[in-house]
Amino acid sequence: MVLGVEPGWHGHDRLAEAFRAYAPDGTFVSPAPQQIAAYGEMSELLMLRAGGIEREQALPSMLASIVSSGGLDETAVGNLLHMTETGQFDLTGLWCWILSILGRNPAFVERIAAEGDERRRDALCTAVAQETLRLAQSEYVTRRATQDIVFEGFLIPKRTMVRIAVWEAHKDPGIFDEPFRFDPMRFVDQEVPADRYAPLGIGKRRCLGAGWVVGLSSLFVQQIVSGFRIETVGPGGALRGRFHFEPSDRLVVRRRERDGLAARN
Ligand code: HEM
Missing domain, CATH: 1.10.287 (Helix Hairpins)
Structure with missing residues:
Protein backbone atom coordinates (compact mmCIF):
# COMPACT_ATOMS: atom_id res chain seq x y z
CA MET A 1 0.00 0.00 0.00
CA ASP A 73 12.65 12.43 -5.58
CA GLU A 74 15.04 11.46 -2.78
CA THR A 75 12.88 13.14 -0.14
CA ALA A 76 9.71 11.37 -1.25
CA VAL A 77 11.56 8.03 -1.20
CA GLY A 78 12.84 8.75 2.32
CA ASN A 79 9.37 9.71 3.50
CA LEU A 80 7.85 6.52 2.12
CA LEU A 81 10.56 4.34 3.68
CA HIS A 82 10.30 5.99 7.09
CA MET A 83 6.53 6.02 7.01
CA THR A 84 6.68 2.28 6.44
CA GLU A 85 9.18 1.77 9.24
CA THR A 86 7.44 3.84 11.93
CA GLY A 87 3.98 2.82 10.69
CA GLN A 88 4.68 -0.90 10.97
CA PHE A 89 6.30 -0.37 14.38
CA ASP A 90 3.24 1.51 15.68
CA LEU A 91 0.81 -0.94 14.13
CA THR A 92 2.64 -3.92 15.63
CA GLY A 93 2.47 -2.16 19.00
CA LEU A 94 -1.25 -1.67 18.65
CA TRP A 95 -1.79 -5.31 17.70
CA CYS A 96 0.17 -6.47 20.78
CA TRP A 97 -2.17 -4.34 22.89
CA ILE A 98 -5.22 -5.70 21.08
CA LEU A 99 -4.10 -9.28 21.77
CA SER A 100 -3.45 -8.60 25.43
CA ILE A 101 -6.74 -6.76 25.91
CA LEU A 102 -8.81 -9.35 24.03
CA GLY A 103 -7.17 -12.07 26.12
CA ARG A 104 -8.39 -10.35 29.27
CA ASN A 105 -11.89 -9.89 27.86
CA PRO A 106 -12.92 -13.33 26.59
CA ALA A 107 -16.62 -12.50 27.02
CA PHE A 108 -16.33 -9.75 24.43
CA VAL A 109 -14.44 -12.07 22.08
CA GLU A 110 -17.27 -14.59 22.33
CA ARG A 111 -19.81 -11.85 21.80
CA ILE A 112 -18.16 -10.95 18.49
CA ALA A 113 -17.83 -14.60 17.51
CA ALA A 114 -21.53 -15.19 18.16
CA GLU A 115 -22.66 -12.15 16.19
CA GLY A 116 -24.49 -13.41 13.12
CA ASP A 117 -24.88 -10.09 11.34
CA GLU A 118 -21.73 -9.41 9.34
CA ARG A 119 -22.01 -5.62 9.43
CA ARG A 120 -22.57 -5.67 13.16
CA ARG A 121 -19.58 -7.97 13.62
CA ASP A 122 -17.41 -5.57 11.58
CA ALA A 123 -18.63 -2.68 13.73
CA LEU A 124 -17.69 -4.58 16.92
CA CYS A 125 -14.22 -5.40 15.56
CA THR A 126 -13.64 -1.78 14.53
CA ALA A 127 -14.77 -0.68 17.98
CA VAL A 128 -12.21 -3.00 19.61
CA ALA A 129 -9.49 -1.27 17.57
CA GLN A 130 -10.79 2.17 18.53
CA GLU A 131 -11.14 1.30 22.21
CA THR A 132 -7.62 -0.18 22.30
CA LEU A 133 -6.24 2.98 20.71
CA ARG A 134 -8.02 4.95 23.43
CA LEU A 135 -6.93 2.78 26.33
CA ALA A 136 -3.38 1.96 25.40
CA GLN A 137 -1.74 2.94 22.18
CA SER A 138 -2.15 6.67 21.68
CA GLU A 139 0.12 8.71 23.92
CA TYR A 140 0.91 12.27 22.90
CA VAL A 141 1.71 14.71 20.15
CA THR A 142 4.26 17.50 20.45
CA ARG A 143 4.43 20.98 18.95
CA ARG A 144 6.80 23.94 19.29
CA ALA A 145 5.08 27.30 19.85
CA THR A 146 6.03 29.65 17.01
CA GLN A 147 4.72 32.67 18.92
CA ASP A 148 3.65 33.56 22.46
CA ILE A 149 0.26 31.97 23.12
CA VAL A 150 -2.12 32.52 26.03
CA PHE A 151 -4.19 29.40 26.56
CA GLU A 152 -6.81 29.29 29.30
CA GLY A 153 -4.89 31.93 31.24
CA PHE A 154 -1.46 30.27 30.85
CA LEU A 155 1.30 31.90 28.84
CA ILE A 156 3.11 29.51 26.52
CA PRO A 157 6.19 31.47 25.43
CA LYS A 158 7.45 31.31 21.85
CA ARG A 159 9.76 28.31 21.17
CA THR A 160 8.33 26.24 24.07
CA MET A 161 7.96 22.53 23.30
CA VAL A 162 4.37 21.62 24.15
CA ARG A 163 3.41 18.03 24.80
CA ILE A 164 -0.29 17.38 24.32
CA ALA A 165 -1.25 14.60 26.70
CA VAL A 166 -3.54 12.50 24.51
CA TRP A 167 -3.40 9.34 26.67
CA GLU A 168 -4.50 11.33 29.74
CA ALA A 169 -7.24 13.18 27.82
CA HIS A 170 -8.60 9.81 26.73
CA LYS A 171 -8.98 8.86 30.41
CA ASP A 172 -11.04 11.92 31.34
CA PRO A 173 -14.10 10.60 33.24
CA GLY A 174 -16.02 13.69 32.11
CA ILE A 175 -15.73 12.38 28.55
CA PHE A 176 -15.45 8.59 28.94
CA ASP A 177 -17.50 7.02 31.69
CA GLU A 178 -15.33 4.61 33.77
CA PRO A 179 -12.38 5.50 31.55
CA PHE A 180 -10.14 2.55 32.51
CA ARG A 181 -12.81 -0.05 31.65
CA PHE A 182 -12.55 -1.80 28.29
CA ASP A 183 -15.84 -1.01 26.63
CA PRO A 184 -15.79 -1.01 22.83
CA MET A 185 -19.53 -0.24 22.84
CA ARG A 186 -18.55 3.42 23.37
CA PHE A 187 -17.71 3.45 19.67
CA VAL A 188 -20.56 1.38 18.27
CA ASP A 189 -23.35 3.38 16.58
CA GLN A 190 -21.75 6.65 17.60
CA GLU A 191 -19.06 9.03 16.40
CA VAL A 192 -16.89 10.48 19.13
CA PRO A 193 -15.88 13.99 17.99
CA ALA A 194 -12.19 14.77 17.40
CA ASP A 195 -11.99 17.22 20.31
CA ARG A 196 -12.71 14.26 22.63
CA TYR A 197 -11.01 11.36 20.91
CA ALA A 198 -8.00 11.81 18.64
CA PRO A 199 -5.65 8.80 18.82
CA LEU A 200 -4.33 9.45 15.33
CA GLY A 201 -3.79 13.18 15.64
CA ILE A 202 -5.88 16.05 14.46
CA GLY A 203 -6.11 18.59 11.65
CA LYS A 204 -3.67 18.77 8.77
CA ARG A 205 -1.01 16.67 10.53
CA ARG A 206 -3.38 13.80 11.24
CA CYS A 207 -1.90 10.36 10.67
CA LEU A 208 -1.73 9.59 6.96
CA GLY A 209 -2.25 5.93 7.79
CA ALA A 210 -5.31 6.56 10.00
CA GLY A 211 -7.80 4.75 7.76
CA TRP A 212 -5.47 1.78 7.37
CA VAL A 213 -4.74 1.60 11.10
CA VAL A 214 -8.41 1.25 12.01
CA GLY A 215 -9.39 -0.85 8.97
CA LEU A 216 -6.48 -3.33 9.21
CA SER A 217 -6.79 -3.59 12.99
CA SER A 218 -10.48 -4.36 12.63
CA LEU A 219 -9.53 -7.13 10.19
CA PHE A 220 -6.89 -8.36 12.64
CA VAL A 221 -9.53 -8.63 15.40
CA GLN A 222 -11.84 -10.42 12.97
CA GLN A 223 -9.12 -12.99 12.16
CA ILE A 224 -8.25 -13.59 15.79
CA VAL A 225 -11.84 -13.96 16.91
CA SER A 226 -12.91 -16.21 14.07
CA GLY A 227 -9.88 -18.50 14.42
CA PHE A 228 -9.14 -18.64 18.13
CA ARG A 229 -10.26 -18.48 21.70
CA ILE A 230 -7.60 -16.54 23.52
CA GLU A 231 -6.76 -15.85 27.11
CA THR A 232 -4.13 -13.72 28.79
CA VAL A 233 -2.09 -15.21 31.60
CA GLY A 234 0.64 -13.50 33.59
CA PRO A 235 0.77 -9.91 34.78
CA GLY A 236 -1.16 -7.19 33.02
CA GLY A 237 0.10 -3.64 33.11
CA ALA A 238 2.57 -1.91 30.85
CA LEU A 239 6.29 -1.40 30.50
CA ARG A 240 8.11 1.50 28.94
CA GLY A 241 9.29 0.27 25.57
CA ARG A 242 11.79 2.03 23.36
CA PHE A 243 9.34 4.64 22.13
CA HIS A 244 5.96 3.65 23.51
CA PHE A 245 4.41 1.86 26.42
CA GLU A 246 3.93 -1.83 25.62
CA PRO A 247 2.20 -4.78 27.28
CA SER A 248 4.34 -6.34 30.02
CA ASP A 249 6.99 -8.72 28.59
CA ARG A 250 5.95 -11.29 31.21
CA LEU A 251 2.49 -11.43 29.74
CA VAL A 252 1.52 -14.59 27.86
CA VAL A 253 -1.39 -14.75 25.47
CA ARG A 254 -2.60 -18.30 25.01
CA ARG A 255 -4.56 -19.14 21.89
CA ARG A 256 -6.66 -22.18 21.29
CA GLU A 257 -7.89 -22.85 17.79
CA ARG A 258 -11.65 -22.85 17.65
CA ASP A 259 -11.70 -26.39 16.27
CA GLY A 260 -9.87 -27.35 19.47
CA LEU A 261 -6.86 -28.94 17.73
CA ALA A 262 -4.02 -26.93 19.18
CA ALA A 263 -3.16 -24.59 21.99
CA ARG A 264 -0.07 -22.39 21.74
CA ASN A 265 1.49 -19.59 23.73
C1 HEM B 1 -1.19 2.27 15.61
C2 HEM B 1 -0.64 2.84 14.58
C3 HEM B 1 -0.45 4.32 14.42
C4 HEM B 1 -0.64 5.33 15.32
C5 HEM B 1 -1.15 5.25 16.77
C6 HEM B 1 -0.30 6.57 14.64
C7 HEM B 1 -0.41 7.82 15.21
C8 HEM B 1 -0.09 8.99 14.57
C9 HEM B 1 -0.25 10.31 15.13
C10 HEM B 1 -0.81 10.62 16.52
C11 HEM B 1 0.19 11.20 14.22
C12 HEM B 1 0.16 12.73 14.35
C13 HEM B 1 1.46 13.23 14.89
C14 HEM B 1 1.41 14.71 15.16
O1 HEM B 1 0.38 15.37 15.00
O2 HEM B 1 2.46 15.23 15.56
C15 HEM B 1 0.65 10.45 13.07
C16 HEM B 1 1.21 11.00 11.94
C17 HEM B 1 1.59 10.29 10.85
N1 HEM B 1 1.40 8.94 10.62
FE1 HEM B 1 0.69 7.62 11.96
N2 HEM B 1 0.11 6.27 13.36
C18 HEM B 1 0.02 4.92 13.18
C19 HEM B 1 0.33 4.20 12.04
C20 HEM B 1 0.71 4.76 10.85
C21 HEM B 1 0.86 4.04 9.60
C22 HEM B 1 0.57 2.54 9.40
C23 HEM B 1 1.30 4.95 8.68
C24 HEM B 1 1.62 4.77 7.23
C25 HEM B 1 2.04 3.68 6.70
C26 HEM B 1 1.42 6.23 9.35
C27 HEM B 1 1.85 7.40 8.76
C28 HEM B 1 1.88 8.64 9.38
C29 HEM B 1 2.42 9.83 8.76
C30 HEM B 1 3.07 9.94 7.39
C31 HEM B 1 2.23 10.87 9.68
C32 HEM B 1 2.68 12.34 9.53
C33 HEM B 1 1.57 13.15 8.93
C34 HEM B 1 1.99 14.61 8.76
O3 HEM B 1 2.81 15.10 9.54
O4 HEM B 1 1.45 15.25 7.85
N3 HEM B 1 1.04 6.07 10.65
N4 HEM B 1 0.46 9.11 13.30
Whole structure:
Protein backbone atom coordinates (compact mmCIF):
# COMPACT_ATOMS: atom_id res chain seq x y z
CA MET A 1 0.00 0.00 0.00
CA VAL A 2 2.84 2.42 0.68
CA LEU A 3 5.83 1.11 -1.27
CA GLY A 4 3.93 -0.50 -4.15
CA VAL A 5 5.82 -3.75 -3.55
CA GLU A 6 4.13 -7.12 -3.67
CA PRO A 7 5.56 -10.46 -2.54
CA GLY A 8 5.95 -11.60 -6.17
CA TRP A 9 8.22 -8.69 -7.13
CA HIS A 10 11.82 -9.85 -7.76
CA GLY A 11 13.29 -7.29 -5.32
CA HIS A 12 10.81 -8.07 -2.52
CA ASP A 13 13.02 -10.33 -0.43
CA ARG A 14 16.04 -8.02 -0.69
CA LEU A 15 13.90 -5.07 0.37
CA ALA A 16 12.47 -7.00 3.33
CA GLU A 17 16.00 -8.01 4.32
CA ALA A 18 17.25 -4.40 4.06
CA PHE A 19 14.35 -3.27 6.27
CA ARG A 20 15.31 -5.86 8.87
CA ALA A 21 18.93 -4.66 8.79
CA TYR A 22 17.83 -1.04 8.92
CA ALA A 23 15.79 -1.08 12.10
CA PRO A 24 16.04 -4.53 13.72
CA ASP A 25 14.92 -3.15 17.11
CA GLY A 26 12.39 -0.67 15.80
CA THR A 27 12.69 2.97 14.91
CA PHE A 28 15.86 4.80 15.97
CA VAL A 29 17.07 8.37 16.15
CA SER A 30 20.74 8.27 15.01
CA PRO A 31 21.77 5.78 12.31
CA ALA A 32 24.83 3.52 12.68
CA PRO A 33 27.00 2.83 9.57
CA GLN A 34 25.27 -0.48 8.76
CA GLN A 35 21.95 1.32 8.90
CA ILE A 36 23.19 3.93 6.42
CA ALA A 37 24.19 1.08 4.10
CA ALA A 38 20.81 -0.60 4.50
CA TYR A 39 19.09 2.70 3.78
CA GLY A 40 21.08 3.04 0.53
CA GLU A 41 19.93 -0.44 -0.50
CA MET A 42 16.31 0.33 0.38
CA SER A 43 16.24 3.58 -1.62
CA GLU A 44 17.87 1.93 -4.64
CA LEU A 45 15.30 -0.84 -4.59
CA LEU A 46 12.46 1.63 -4.25
CA MET A 47 13.73 3.62 -7.25
CA LEU A 48 13.89 0.34 -9.17
CA ARG A 49 10.31 -0.41 -8.18
CA ALA A 50 9.24 3.10 -9.20
CA GLY A 51 10.71 2.46 -12.68
CA GLY A 52 8.67 -0.75 -12.92
CA ILE A 53 5.52 1.05 -11.83
CA GLU A 54 5.97 3.55 -14.66
CA ARG A 55 6.06 0.74 -17.21
CA GLU A 56 3.31 -1.55 -15.91
CA GLN A 57 -0.27 -1.41 -14.67
CA ALA A 58 0.62 -1.46 -10.95
CA LEU A 59 -1.87 -1.74 -8.12
CA PRO A 60 -2.64 1.53 -6.31
CA SER A 61 -0.04 2.57 -3.74
CA MET A 62 1.49 5.75 -2.37
CA LEU A 63 4.56 5.15 -4.52
CA ALA A 64 2.37 4.77 -7.64
CA SER A 65 0.55 8.06 -6.87
CA ILE A 66 3.82 9.90 -6.40
CA VAL A 67 5.24 8.42 -9.61
CA SER A 68 2.15 9.42 -11.59
CA SER A 69 2.18 12.95 -10.19
CA GLY A 70 5.85 13.32 -11.20
CA GLY A 71 6.88 14.10 -7.60
CA LEU A 72 9.34 11.26 -7.01
CA ASP A 73 12.65 12.43 -5.58
CA GLU A 74 15.04 11.46 -2.78
CA THR A 75 12.88 13.14 -0.14
CA ALA A 76 9.71 11.37 -1.25
CA VAL A 77 11.56 8.03 -1.20
CA GLY A 78 12.84 8.75 2.32
CA ASN A 79 9.37 9.71 3.50
CA LEU A 80 7.85 6.52 2.12
CA LEU A 81 10.56 4.34 3.68
CA HIS A 82 10.30 5.99 7.09
CA MET A 83 6.53 6.02 7.01
CA THR A 84 6.68 2.28 6.44
CA GLU A 85 9.18 1.77 9.24
CA THR A 86 7.44 3.84 11.93
CA GLY A 87 3.98 2.82 10.69
CA GLN A 88 4.68 -0.90 10.97
CA PHE A 89 6.30 -0.37 14.38
CA ASP A 90 3.24 1.51 15.68
CA LEU A 91 0.81 -0.94 14.13
CA THR A 92 2.64 -3.92 15.63
CA GLY A 93 2.47 -2.16 19.00
CA LEU A 94 -1.25 -1.67 18.65
CA TRP A 95 -1.79 -5.31 17.70
CA CYS A 96 0.17 -6.47 20.78
CA TRP A 97 -2.17 -4.34 22.89
CA ILE A 98 -5.22 -5.70 21.08
CA LEU A 99 -4.10 -9.28 21.77
CA SER A 100 -3.45 -8.60 25.43
CA ILE A 101 -6.74 -6.76 25.91
CA LEU A 102 -8.81 -9.35 24.03
CA GLY A 103 -7.17 -12.07 26.12
CA ARG A 104 -8.39 -10.35 29.27
CA ASN A 105 -11.89 -9.89 27.86
CA PRO A 106 -12.92 -13.33 26.59
CA ALA A 107 -16.62 -12.50 27.02
CA PHE A 108 -16.33 -9.75 24.43
CA VAL A 109 -14.44 -12.07 22.08
CA GLU A 110 -17.27 -14.59 22.33
CA ARG A 111 -19.81 -11.85 21.80
CA ILE A 112 -18.16 -10.95 18.49
CA ALA A 113 -17.83 -14.60 17.51
CA ALA A 114 -21.53 -15.19 18.16
CA GLU A 115 -22.66 -12.15 16.19
CA GLY A 116 -24.49 -13.41 13.12
CA ASP A 117 -24.88 -10.09 11.34
CA GLU A 118 -21.73 -9.41 9.34
CA ARG A 119 -22.01 -5.62 9.43
CA ARG A 120 -22.57 -5.67 13.16
CA ARG A 121 -19.58 -7.97 13.62
CA ASP A 122 -17.41 -5.57 11.58
CA ALA A 123 -18.63 -2.68 13.73
CA LEU A 124 -17.69 -4.58 16.92
CA CYS A 125 -14.22 -5.40 15.56
CA THR A 126 -13.64 -1.78 14.53
CA ALA A 127 -14.77 -0.68 17.98
CA VAL A 128 -12.21 -3.00 19.61
CA ALA A 129 -9.49 -1.27 17.57
CA GLN A 130 -10.79 2.17 18.53
CA GLU A 131 -11.14 1.30 22.21
CA THR A 132 -7.62 -0.18 22.30
CA LEU A 133 -6.24 2.98 20.71
CA ARG A 134 -8.02 4.95 23.43
CA LEU A 135 -6.93 2.78 26.33
CA ALA A 136 -3.38 1.96 25.40
CA GLN A 137 -1.74 2.94 22.18
CA SER A 138 -2.15 6.67 21.68
CA GLU A 139 0.12 8.71 23.92
CA TYR A 140 0.91 12.27 22.90
CA VAL A 141 1.71 14.71 20.15
CA THR A 142 4.26 17.50 20.45
CA ARG A 143 4.43 20.98 18.95
CA ARG A 144 6.80 23.94 19.29
CA ALA A 145 5.08 27.30 19.85
CA THR A 146 6.03 29.65 17.01
CA GLN A 147 4.72 32.67 18.92
CA ASP A 148 3.65 33.56 22.46
CA ILE A 149 0.26 31.97 23.12
CA VAL A 150 -2.12 32.52 26.03
CA PHE A 151 -4.19 29.40 26.56
CA GLU A 152 -6.81 29.29 29.30
CA GLY A 153 -4.89 31.93 31.24
CA PHE A 154 -1.46 30.27 30.85
CA LEU A 155 1.30 31.90 28.84
CA ILE A 156 3.11 29.51 26.52
CA PRO A 157 6.19 31.47 25.43
CA LYS A 158 7.45 31.31 21.85
CA ARG A 159 9.76 28.31 21.17
CA THR A 160 8.33 26.24 24.07
CA MET A 161 7.96 22.53 23.30
CA VAL A 162 4.37 21.62 24.15
CA ARG A 163 3.41 18.03 24.80
CA ILE A 164 -0.29 17.38 24.32
CA ALA A 165 -1.25 14.60 26.70
CA VAL A 166 -3.54 12.50 24.51
CA TRP A 167 -3.40 9.34 26.67
CA GLU A 168 -4.50 11.33 29.74
CA ALA A 169 -7.24 13.18 27.82
CA HIS A 170 -8.60 9.81 26.73
CA LYS A 171 -8.98 8.86 30.41
CA ASP A 172 -11.04 11.92 31.34
CA PRO A 173 -14.10 10.60 33.24
CA GLY A 174 -16.02 13.69 32.11
CA ILE A 175 -15.73 12.38 28.55
CA PHE A 176 -15.45 8.59 28.94
CA ASP A 177 -17.50 7.02 31.69
CA GLU A 178 -15.33 4.61 33.77
CA PRO A 179 -12.38 5.50 31.55
CA PHE A 180 -10.14 2.55 32.51
CA ARG A 181 -12.81 -0.05 31.65
CA PHE A 182 -12.55 -1.80 28.29
CA ASP A 183 -15.84 -1.01 26.63
CA PRO A 184 -15.79 -1.01 22.83
CA MET A 185 -19.53 -0.24 22.84
CA ARG A 186 -18.55 3.42 23.37
CA PHE A 187 -17.71 3.45 19.67
CA VAL A 188 -20.56 1.38 18.27
CA ASP A 189 -23.35 3.38 16.58
CA GLN A 190 -21.75 6.65 17.60
CA GLU A 191 -19.06 9.03 16.40
CA VAL A 192 -16.89 10.48 19.13
CA PRO A 193 -15.88 13.99 17.99
CA ALA A 194 -12.19 14.77 17.40
CA ASP A 195 -11.99 17.22 20.31
CA ARG A 196 -12.71 14.26 22.63
CA TYR A 197 -11.01 11.36 20.91
CA ALA A 198 -8.00 11.81 18.64
CA PRO A 199 -5.65 8.80 18.82
CA LEU A 200 -4.33 9.45 15.33
CA GLY A 201 -3.79 13.18 15.64
CA ILE A 202 -5.88 16.05 14.46
CA GLY A 203 -6.11 18.59 11.65
CA LYS A 204 -3.67 18.77 8.77
CA ARG A 205 -1.01 16.67 10.53
CA ARG A 206 -3.38 13.80 11.24
CA CYS A 207 -1.90 10.36 10.67
CA LEU A 208 -1.73 9.59 6.96
CA GLY A 209 -2.25 5.93 7.79
CA ALA A 210 -5.31 6.56 10.00
CA GLY A 211 -7.80 4.75 7.76
CA TRP A 212 -5.47 1.78 7.37
CA VAL A 213 -4.74 1.60 11.10
CA VAL A 214 -8.41 1.25 12.01
CA GLY A 215 -9.39 -0.85 8.97
CA LEU A 216 -6.48 -3.33 9.21
CA SER A 217 -6.79 -3.59 12.99
CA SER A 218 -10.48 -4.36 12.63
CA LEU A 219 -9.53 -7.13 10.19
CA PHE A 220 -6.89 -8.36 12.64
CA VAL A 221 -9.53 -8.63 15.40
CA GLN A 222 -11.84 -10.42 12.97
CA GLN A 223 -9.12 -12.99 12.16
CA ILE A 224 -8.25 -13.59 15.79
CA VAL A 225 -11.84 -13.96 16.91
CA SER A 226 -12.91 -16.21 14.07
CA GLY A 227 -9.88 -18.50 14.42
CA PHE A 228 -9.14 -18.64 18.13
CA ARG A 229 -10.26 -18.48 21.70
CA ILE A 230 -7.60 -16.54 23.52
CA GLU A 231 -6.76 -15.85 27.11
CA THR A 232 -4.13 -13.72 28.79
CA VAL A 233 -2.09 -15.21 31.60
CA GLY A 234 0.64 -13.50 33.59
CA PRO A 235 0.77 -9.91 34.78
CA GLY A 236 -1.16 -7.19 33.02
CA GLY A 237 0.10 -3.64 33.11
CA ALA A 238 2.57 -1.91 30.85
CA LEU A 239 6.29 -1.40 30.50
CA ARG A 240 8.11 1.50 28.94
CA GLY A 241 9.29 0.27 25.57
CA ARG A 242 11.79 2.03 23.36
CA PHE A 243 9.34 4.64 22.13
CA HIS A 244 5.96 3.65 23.51
CA PHE A 245 4.41 1.86 26.42
CA GLU A 246 3.93 -1.83 25.62
CA PRO A 247 2.20 -4.78 27.28
CA SER A 248 4.34 -6.34 30.02
CA ASP A 249 6.99 -8.72 28.59
CA ARG A 250 5.95 -11.29 31.21
CA LEU A 251 2.49 -11.43 29.74
CA VAL A 252 1.52 -14.59 27.86
CA VAL A 253 -1.39 -14.75 25.47
CA ARG A 254 -2.60 -18.30 25.01
CA ARG A 255 -4.56 -19.14 21.89
CA ARG A 256 -6.66 -22.18 21.29
CA GLU A 257 -7.89 -22.85 17.79
CA ARG A 258 -11.65 -22.85 17.65
CA ASP A 259 -11.70 -26.39 16.27
CA GLY A 260 -9.87 -27.35 19.47
CA LEU A 261 -6.86 -28.94 17.73
CA ALA A 262 -4.02 -26.93 19.18
CA ALA A 263 -3.16 -24.59 21.99
CA ARG A 264 -0.07 -22.39 21.74
CA ASN A 265 1.49 -19.59 23.73
C1 HEM B 1 -1.19 2.27 15.61
C2 HEM B 1 -0.64 2.84 14.58
C3 HEM B 1 -0.45 4.32 14.42
C4 HEM B 1 -0.64 5.33 15.32
C5 HEM B 1 -1.15 5.25 16.77
C6 HEM B 1 -0.30 6.57 14.64
C7 HEM B 1 -0.41 7.82 15.21
C8 HEM B 1 -0.09 8.99 14.57
C9 HEM B 1 -0.25 10.31 15.13
C10 HEM B 1 -0.81 10.62 16.52
C11 HEM B 1 0.19 11.20 14.22
C12 HEM B 1 0.16 12.73 14.35
C13 HEM B 1 1.46 13.23 14.89
C14 HEM B 1 1.41 14.71 15.16
O1 HEM B 1 0.38 15.37 15.00
O2 HEM B 1 2.46 15.23 15.56
C15 HEM B 1 0.65 10.45 13.07
C16 HEM B 1 1.21 11.00 11.94
C17 HEM B 1 1.59 10.29 10.85
N1 HEM B 1 1.40 8.94 10.62
FE1 HEM B 1 0.69 7.62 11.96
N2 HEM B 1 0.11 6.27 13.36
C18 HEM B 1 0.02 4.92 13.18
C19 HEM B 1 0.33 4.20 12.04
C20 HEM B 1 0.71 4.76 10.85
C21 HEM B 1 0.86 4.04 9.60
C22 HEM B 1 0.57 2.54 9.40
C23 HEM B 1 1.30 4.95 8.68
C24 HEM B 1 1.62 4.77 7.23
C25 HEM B 1 2.04 3.68 6.70
C26 HEM B 1 1.42 6.23 9.35
C27 HEM B 1 1.85 7.40 8.76
C28 HEM B 1 1.88 8.64 9.38
C29 HEM B 1 2.42 9.83 8.76
C30 HEM B 1 3.07 9.94 7.39
C31 HEM B 1 2.23 10.87 9.68
C32 HEM B 1 2.68 12.34 9.53
C33 HEM B 1 1.57 13.15 8.93
C34 HEM B 1 1.99 14.61 8.76
O3 HEM B 1 2.81 15.10 9.54
O4 HEM B 1 1.45 15.25 7.85
N3 HEM B 1 1.04 6.07 10.65
N4 HEM B 1 0.46 9.11 13.30
